[in-house]
Amino acid sequence: MTTFYDEVQELRARYPEGSRSAVLPALRLAQERHGWLSREALEETADALEVTPAFCYSIATFYDMLHLEPVGRHTIDVCTNLPCALCGAQEVVEAFESELGIRAGETTPDGEVTLRAVECLGGCGYATVVAVNDRYRQHVRPETVPEILGELDGGT
Amino acid sequence: MAEHKVLLAGTDERDLTQLAEYRAIGGYRGVDKARAMTPDALIEELQQANLRGRGGAGFPMGRKASLIDRKSPKPKYLVVNADESEPGAFKDREVMAKAPHRLIEGCLIAAHAIESTDVFIYIRGEYLAEYEILAAAVEEAREAGLFGDVRITVHRGAGAYICGEETALLESLEGKRGQPRPRPPFPPIQGLYMAPTQINNVCTIATVPAILELGAEEFAKTGVPSSPGTAIFSISGNVVQPGNYELDLGTPMRELIYEHAGGIAGGRELKAVIPGGSSVPALTPDQIDVPLDYDSLGAIGTFFGAASLIVVDDRCCMVQLAIRSTKFYAHESCGKCTPCRVGTRWMVQILESIENGTATHADLELLDSVGDNILGKVLCALGEFAVYPVASYLHKWRDEFVAHIEQGGCPFGNSSSLDGILAPSDMHAHTPAGEEALV
Amino acid sequence: MSTELVRVTIDERDVHVPKGTGIVETALAAGVEIPVFCYEPRLGAPVGACRMCLVEVEGMPKLQTGCTLTAQDGMVVKTARTSEKAAGGERATLEFILVNHPLDCPVCDKGGECPLQDLTFRYGPGNTRMSFDKLTFEKPIPISPTISLDRERCILCYRCTRFSESVSEDGQLVAANRGALSVITTFEDLPYTGAFTGNVTELCPVGALLPTQYRFEGRPWEIVEVPTVCGLCPVGCNIHATVREGKVKRILSRNHPEIDEGWICDKGRFAYTHLRAEDRLAQPLQRLRRHGLEQVSWEQAIDEAERLFRAARGRIVTVLSGSETVEQAYALGKLLRVGLDSHQATLPEEISGGLDAYRLPLSSIRSADVVVVLGDVPVAERAPVVDLWIRSARRNGARILDDANDPAVAEAERVVLIWSGPGGRGSTTVAKLAEKLGLAEREGCGAFYLPETPNGRGVADAWAACCDEEGGPIDSIGLLVVSGDEAAADENVRALAEQAEATIVLSMFGGLSAGWADLVLPGTSYLERDGTFVNLEGRLQRLRRTVTPPCPDELEWIAELAARFDVDVAPYAAAVFAEVSERVYGGLAFGEVGERAPLRGYPEAQEHVAREALPEPRGKPRRRSEVRLVAYKPLFSGAAVERVTELQFQRPQPELELSPEDAQRRKIATGDLVTVGSNGSAITLPARVNRHLRAGIARVALEHANGLQGIVELAKAEEVTA
Numbered sequence A: 001m002t003t004f005y006d007e008v009q010e011l012r013a014r015y016p017e018g019s020r021s022a023v024l025p026a027l028r029l030a031q032e033r034h035g036w037l038s039r040e041a042l043e044e045t046a047d048a049l050e051v052t053p054a055f056c057y058s059i060a061t062f063y064d065m066l067h068l069e070p071v072g073r074h075t076i077d078v079c080t081n082l083p084c085a086l087c088g089a090q091e092v093v094e095a096f097e098s099e100l101g102i103r104a105g106e107t108t109p110d111g112e113v114t115l116r117a118v119e120c121l122g123g124c125g126y127a128t129v130v131a132v133n134d135r136y137r138q139h140v141r142p143e144t145v146p147e148i149l150g151e152l153d154g155g156t
Numbered sequence B: 001m002a003e004h005k006v007l008l009a010g011t012d013e014r015d016l017t018q019l020a021e022y023r024a025i026g027g028y029r030g031v032d033k034a035r036a037m038t039p040d041a042l043i044e045e046l047q048q049a050n051l052r053g054r055g056g057a058g059f060p061m062g063r064k065a066s067l068i069d070r071k072s073p074k075p076k077y078l079v080v081n082a083d084e085s086e087p088g089a090f091k092d093r094e095v096m097a098k099a100p101h102r103l104i105e106g107c108l109i110a111a112h113a114i115e116s117t118d119v120f121i122y123i124r125g126e127y128l129a130e131y132e133i134l135a136a137a138v139e140e141a142r143e144a145g146l147f148g149d150v151r152i153t154v155h156r157g158a159g160a161y162i163c164g165e166e167t168a169l170l171e172s173l174e175g176k177r178g179q180p181r182p183r184p185p186f187p188p189i190q191g192l193y194m195a196p197t198q199i200n201n202v203c204t205i206a207t208v209p210a211i212l213e214l215g216a217e218e219f220a221k222t223g224v225p226s227s228p229g230t231a232i233f234s235i236s237g238n239v240v241q242p243g244n245y246e247l248d249l250g251t252p253m254r255e256l257i258y259e260h261a262g263g264i265a266g267g268r269e270l271k272a273v274i275p276g277g278s279s280v281p282a283l284t285p286d287q288i289d290v291p292l293d294y295d296s297l298g299a300i301g302t303f304f305g306a307a308s309l310i311v312v313d314d315r316c317c318m319v320q321l322a323i324r325s326t327k328f329y330a331h332e333s334c335g336k337c338t339p340c341r342v343g344t345r346w347m348v349q350i351l352e353s354i355e356n357g358t359a360t361h362a363d364l365e366l367l368d369s370v371g372d373n374i375l376g377k378v379l380c381a382l383g384e385f386a387v388y389p390v391a392s393y394l395h396k397w398r399d400e401f402v403a404h405i406e407q408g409g410c411p412f413g414n415s416s417s418l419d420g421i422l423a424p425s426d427m428h429a430h431t432p433a434g435e436e437a438l439v
Numbered sequence C: 001m002s003t004e005l006v007r008v009t010i011d012e013r014d015v016h017v018p019k020g021t022g023i024v025e026t027a028l029a030a031g032v033e034i035p036v037f038c039y040e041p042r043l044g045a046p047v048g049a050c051r052m053c054l055v056e057v058e059g060m061p062k063l064q065t066g067c068t069l070t071a072q073d074g075m076v077v078k079t080a081r082t083s084e085k086a087a088g089g090e091r092a093t094l095e096f097i098l099v100n101h102p103l104d105c106p107v108c109d110k111g112g113e114c115p116l117q118d119l120t121f122r123y124g125p126g127n128t129r130m131s132f133d134k135l136t137f138e139k140p141i142p143i144s145p146t147i148s149l150d151r152e153r154c155i156l157c158y159r160c161t162r163f164s165e166s167v168s169e170d171g172q173l174v175a176a177n178r179g180a181l182s183v184i185t186t187f188e189d190l191p192y193t194g195a196f197t198g199n200v201t202e203l204c205p206v207g208a209l210l211p212t213q214y215r216f217e218g219r220p221w222e223i224v225e226v227p228t229v230c231g232l233c234p235v236g237c238n239i240h241a242t243v244r245e246g247k248v249k250r251i252l253s254r255n256h257p258e259i260d261e262g263w264i265c266d267k268g269r270f271a272y273t274h275l276r277a278e279d280r281l282a283q284p285l286q287r288l289r290r291h292g293l294e295q296v297s298w299e300q301a302i303d304e305a306e307r308l309f310r311a312a313r314g315r316i317v318t319v320l321s322g323s324e325t326v327e328q329a330y331a332l333g334k335l336l337r338v339g340l341d342s343h344q345a346t347l348p349e350e351i352s353g354g355l356d357a358y359r360l361p362l363s364s365i366r367s368a369d370v371v372v373v374l375g376d377v378p379v380a381e382r383a384p385v386v387d388l389w390i391r392s393a394r395r396n397g398a399r400i401l402d403d404a405n406d407p408a409v410a411e412a413e414r415v416v417l418i419w420s421g422p423g424g425r426g427s428t429t430v431a432k433l434a435e436k437l438g439l440a441e442r443e444g445c446g447a448f449y450l451p452e453t454p455n456g457r458g459v460a461d462a463w464a465a466c467c468d469e470e471g472g473p474i475d476s477i478g479l480l481v482v483s484g485d486e487a488a489a490d491e492n493v494r495a496l497a498e499q500a501e502a503t504i505v506l507s508m509f510g511g512l513s514a515g516w517a518d519l520v521l522p523g524t525s526y527l528e529r530d531g532t533f534v535n536l537e538g539r540l541q542r543l544r545r546t547v548t549p550p551c552p553d554e555l556e557w558i559a560e561l562a563a564r565f566d567v568d569v570a571p572y573a574a575a576v577f578a579e580v581s582e583r584v585y586g587g588l589a590f591g592e593v594g595e596r597a598p599l600r601g602y603p604e605a606q607e608h609v610a611r612e613a614l615p616e617p618r619g620k621p622r623r624r625s626e627v628r629l630v631a632y633k634p635l636f637s638g639a640a641v642e643r644v645t646e647l648q649f650q651r652p653q654p655e656l657e658l659s660p661e662d663a664q665r666r667k668i669a670t671g672d673l674v675t676v677g678s679n680g681s682a683i684t685l686p687a688r689v690n691r692h693l694r695a696g697i698a699r700v701a702l703e704h705a706n707g708l709q710g711i712v713e714l715a716k717a718e719e720v721t722a
């Protein structure tokens, strides 16, 4: 099997020599492997990209999809920006909160699910939009929340 | 008037994500036509078509191509802006999901015009399904030998609205923090990797094949003279049938809202329309008899923007609307330039004091003045995007703001449709330093 | 930038400047100040972040940032002085910057020398309209033992991070987060480490990044800035010593565009506290019977010195450090050579005038097409600022090579050679090379040797010039005169002392001379001396006494002793220099050396003293198991650094650097224990694979080398123990 280092070299090859363009793909790859961007993950990525861990950290903290704290095995991102908000996104958030017994921004004690409110996901016409493990669920309403949670493998 | 599908033509009848299906309706013929022309002739054609950028600024696509420093010894780049993150906008996404090859064909044509062999499509990280469809389509077209010496790389963002701003996008694509660059130098002279670069929105590029099919002259006759062609309008909020509708530019806004989108949901009253995505000045119900095109909307003091209408009914508190909108722009501010970084946070604080009834009349003037101090002083328009809508709410619904102050709180009680709405910035920041900063 | 002149109008004043000149500079030329925070040309292209410099430009609807504009012909610019619109922009920006800025100016070390304070005073609002919670952060936090960060004061101009990314290129100090939550930080709160970190404390336009040593040490109106030159390495960066109540409180850069461009290293900036080291000597020490060293009066010490000198006339050997001033070396030489017929002296390295024909200002490295760096000692360890010039050359597109035979060298127009040890024979070696390449007459070409001593050249010239006689060889050492801390710390010198009948040590620190000296005369620091130094460019520079030493200046007692041997030595630098100058510097007057000294030519290269230079590690490894071990003297080492607690974190890790090739061949990964050894002695250290190291070379800091040098066996530790 190819090592992380090799895969990153493969990513670097897609961009001009000496550019740092591979940093986002590489960080995403590291996050897939470690679940989140731990100190080790960032150091590993920095080494493969021949940059400093500080540089990787600086980049990672700029982008919302890169996690600098552990997240659950599943992530549930509820859009609460205007269009969804106008169509009841708050009730959807609260439905997830009560079903999971956590507040938005938290992870269930068993480390299974992380619930977050997020900015516009670009599905405004199909409110409320919820990204379940980065896959969009549209027209989500409080009633559909239990079903969504049920579908999570080994769901809570 | 019915929809007029150009970018989405054929998507109802066929699965245009398949190369064969797309070719069956004449797909990729434009590439051959284009390659039979000299770059200069092609650029001339594009300029004639007067296709205006769909990303917001409305700058003519052909003009932009003509500005590319093609004599430069450096490689030329074409970059497609697929970062679509403006609240209310979801049109680029539909093009990529339903007609990816039309976008790719547009890329190949535009690349030929600016003599580029390197194309990057920067797609927002959240669009996972769309990324997979587009990447597969690129692969299929490449294997079919349609690319010639052109290379198309689909590059995923990772969650930052600012990366839709063209120079921030370039920085992000170069592997840096997505912070805008000072201009000049402009991308056509010094863009990606310091080389001449053409940047266009997904819908702009996906319209290019139609220009070659119809010919610039014919194309220029569609839509309205000042803005030819069609646009995919995203309409969302309190309407019966929200969604995307591809219409000729110049279609009346009332028609879109009341015919295509079926009017206001639940028999409520129309209160406001934010016509270009959440970043533009809102319109009052008496302002919606306006043609949907760049100049007409400009004439009534708002913007065409991302052709994305957010329809707001009478249950909504305008102060809460302002808070939620400003929290978004504050959260997305890149932190590079002072007025945007500091001003947006300050605006949130002022608005919240108005909402919770601790503000005075002077705070309304302060809100206005803080906005003025951001306008025209920022490095990129994000800071202004925070101000435009809020300024319009404050002026057009001033009574509502005043009522908050005089009643010492929200006149809607808890009945506003946005009551208690949570924003990501209410949750957490990345570092402990950040968390403390929240208190 | 072209040389074509263009006309620009600023606030109704016309100026003519070269096309492309920055508008901030153009305005200055017109006598108009455009206030800036983030703008700092030494950090590369402008970023237009702070928005302090907003101006109105005719024909442009929006306000523009002056810092990102360049002069075009006919451009009409209105600053806040003449444009209400621009003034509005200026007020707006200043208010925004102050919205979250804490009002702790009274306890801020930047207070009184703070650009934000000054601009607020001049153009700022009198009151604040911010009635809500300001951003708060934990403060101040140490980003290293030498630098404190106050995030509440930070205005996010990104000067510090741009320095880290594109000047020192260490990539350690970065911005994290977005928007209002943006902060400056290091990775995982690790200390900001490296040769140049302290520069960010001078770049920071507010009190966010401050030198911890200076915390609460002085207010601007209580201090004086004394211009002098750093004496800790051969670059000779121009510095200011911040002095309060007779104490050095801080070292600042003093931009000499040809030498340092305003960057100085952390040793030069933070090591000054060695002046107050615990074992600093003020009184002479004399060995009384066999009791060991005891304090004696200066009279007694001088008498004793006179006695030892007389006893050893003609048989005195002097070990120089190369850190003496030209004047000290000359005076001492005159006393010993003219007065006591003792001519033999040694320096830690060979000094030759061989490179005089290839002189260039350091700044010209930046415009080279090819820079050849020879030798395996990291440049930053020997002559830190030279490393920055090489980096900026690379950023300008120069190729940096390690082999003078590379075809690119022959093809290139502007070639610069740099020798970076090991061994003391550099100057001759490079001179030969430079001659072979015919660099002598070629525009922009030149060669540098990075010596181990800060003033070896000056000392050698002075010693050679102070007497016309020449002494023959001597059979035994009657008296060994050890001059300076470097010599006193040198193992070989102590060994030499064994053979001497008596030893006099001139040193700042008791710790160095205890045990083996018969007489110890307290020495002074470069910060306490008046005189001259010659740097690695061959540039003669002026040292100033920034504070009075706790002991008499060397020249005073040398002069007194000299008198006892009927030798005429003046007790002050100006007069001594006049004498040296007659013989070496073409009669240049002390006063003419200059605050920012130019690079002058020498009339005539002198004949030089030299100790048998350290053997240059020759020969390529023969067996595959062998490598050449380079044990280098780290930047952060030496008598001064050892006495500064805050700098200990900067000292090199005990580790052995390997090339990827040598590592792979032995299946060694970073972190693995490796053993290197030759005939008997061996050391075992963790390995670090360094992509930039040549195959066949292994590198270790001298203090971890345990005396090993040259060809050694290298193996993974297990294999050896197994």
Ligand SMILES: Cc1cc2nc3c(=O)[nH]c(=O)nc-3n(C[C@H](O)[C@H](O)[C@H](O)COP(=O)(O)O)c2cc1C
Residues within 6 Å of the ligand: B052, B053, B054, B055, B056, B057, B058, B059, B061, B081, B082, B083, B084, B085, B086, B161, B162, B163, B164, B165, B166, B167, B199, B200, B201, B202, B204, B205, B380, B381, B382, B385
């Ligand atoms: C804050 C900000 C966000 C933007 N976001 C987008 C975006 O998501 N998609 C887009 O196409 N253009 C966006 N733009 C506009 C781009 O900067 C640029 O004008 C556009 O991509 C040019 O393409 P066009 O000429 O085809 O419209 C944004 C601009 C700003 C200031």
Ligand code: SF4
Residues within 6 Å of the ligand: C153, C154, C155, C156, C157, C158, C159, C160, C161, C184, C203, C204, C205, C206, C208, C209
């Ligand atoms: S710490 Fe100082 S230099 Fe760095 S960004 Fe903040 S204000 Fe600028």
Ligand code: FES
Residues within 6 Å of the ligand: C035, C036, C037, C038, C039, C047, C048, C049, C050, C051, C052, C053, C054, C065, C066, C067, C068
């Ligand atoms: S000095 Fe011009 S923007 Fe900072």
